[in-house]
Amino acid sequence: MNKQWLLAERPSGLFTKENFELKQVIMPQLEDEQFLVKVIYLSIDPTQRMWAQMDTYLPAVAKGEVMRSLGMGVVVRSRNPAFKEGDVVQGMTGWQTHTVTDGRGFSLVPWKSGLPLDSYMGPLGMTGITAYFGLMDIGKPEKGETLLVSAAAGAVGSIVCQIGKIKGMRVVGLAGTDDKCKWLADELDVDEAINYRDANAYKKLQEACPKGVDVFFDNVGGKMLDMALGLINVGARIPLCGYISEYASSKPGPGVHNLAALISKRARIEGFLVLDYVHQSRDALGELGKWVMDGRIKYRMDIAEGFDELPLIANKLFTGENTGKLLLKVSEPPE
Numbered sequence: 001m002n003k004q005w006l007l008a009e010r011p012s013g014l015f016t017k018e019n020f021e022l023k024q025v026i027m028p029q030l031e032d033e034q035f036l037v038k039v040i041y042l043s044i045d046p047t048q049r050m051w052a053q054m055d056t057y058l059p060a061v062a063k064g065e066v067m068r069s070l071g072m073g074v075v076v077r078s079r080n081p082a083f084k085e086g087d088v089v090q091g092m093t094g095w096q097t098h099t100v101t102d103g104r105g106f107s108l109v110p111w112k113s114g115l116p117l118d119s120y121m122g123p124l125g126m127t128g129i130t131a132y133f134g135l136m137d138i139g140k141p142e143k144g145e146t147l148l149v150s151a152a153a154g155a156v157g158s159i160v161c162q163i164g165k166i167k168g169m170r171v172v173g174l175a176g177t178d179d180k181c182k183w184l185a186d187e188l189d190v191d192e193a194i195n196y197r198d199a200n201a202y203k204k205l206q207e208a209c210p211k212g213v214d215v216f217f218d219n220v221g222g223k224m225l226d227m228a229l230g231l232i233n234v235g236a237r238i239p240l241c242g243y244i245s246e247y248a249s250s251k252p253g254p255g256v257h258n259l260a261a262l263i264s265k266r267a268r269i270e271g272f273l274v275l276d277y278v279h280q281s282r283d284a285l286g287e288l289g290k291w292v293m294d295g296r297i298k299y300r301m302d303i304a305e306g307f308d309e310l311p312l313i314a315n316k317l318f319t320g321e322n323t324g325k326l327l328l329k330v331s332e333p334p335e
């Protein structure tokens, strides 16, 4: 039997269970080239909230379809010679406990590398690639410059902060709780971590960036972007990675008021998508793997359980209840 969450209606605001239908179906017989995957982890990503609502860089998930999601699982039966029983694979499994695929869009996970399996859903997966290319390709970091990161204690943000440190930058992180700030400062060696919910957050931010901001890696948009624009230096780069402040809001935000700073500072803001970098990610993953093994990149997996609560677990990204990469564990990983 396969348990799956189907999209029932377009969400408005945070996900509710009523936005989805939880269904049990019998798995189909395998055809030639197909294999059956038992899902171990589902990646919970902010972009899923957009996929459920509207066309973006991918078409919206259709009503009645399994909710789209990246996942990792183990091959339990196979009629495809490239994917054998016991292999661990990654691909678009969707919000379900099992999936049948012909392997298109799936790849093998080198899970006997000695690195923890879940790291391939974090720093050695899409999260790491996003952080790496967003910072290196768009942010163009230079030693001695100041890097400001929003949602700094999240999956992407926490890796960006550490790559910034490796590249010799002064790194300032913005996060929504004192505990997250403590993690950033004490464990990830971020130079200054500021709780943006503090009444005097802007003043603290100004003090933390005495030479201004050269690179602002933005995961949030809205007010956070406005605040950072007030501090950018001439020639600053702003990789616009995400706009999470507005994904789950039912009405548009107030907009950004300080955009004109881009003119006087001859600065650049540029959106990017990790999908455009996947084909060139081999070297980046090699470098990230080395940094993880050397302990220069530390990471935290926030692993939730409870498949039947999945839509509510996904909301943690928008309420700030996650630290590091949010995953849902669906079944036990192999020994």
Ligand SMILES: NC(=O)c1ccc[n+]([C@@H]2O[C@H](COP(=O)([O-])OP(=O)(O)OC[C@H]3O[C@@H](n4cnc5c(N)ncnc54)[C@H](OP(=O)(O)O)[C@@H]3O)[C@@H](O)[C@H]2O)c1
Pocket (backbone or CB within 6 Å): 044, 045, 046, 047, 127, 130, 151, 152, 153, 154, 155, 156, 157, 174, 175, 176, 177, 180, 219, 220, 224, 240, 241, 242, 243, 244, 245, 246, 272, 273, 274, 275, 316, 317, 318, 319, 320, 321, 322, 323, 324, 325, 326
């Ligand atoms: N461009 C790409 O290809 C790409 C790929 C992956 C991810 N992304 C984007 O990167 C961003 C981070 O994704 P992630 O997977 O790493 O998630 P994440 O940072 O692990 O989790 C989201 C975090 O965003 C913060 N947040 C949520 N709502 C907020 C708001 N209204 N104002 C300020 N902060 C808010 C929360 O942290 P606090 O407690 O600090 O508020 C929350 O923990 C998202 O915008 C996502 O869409 C883009």
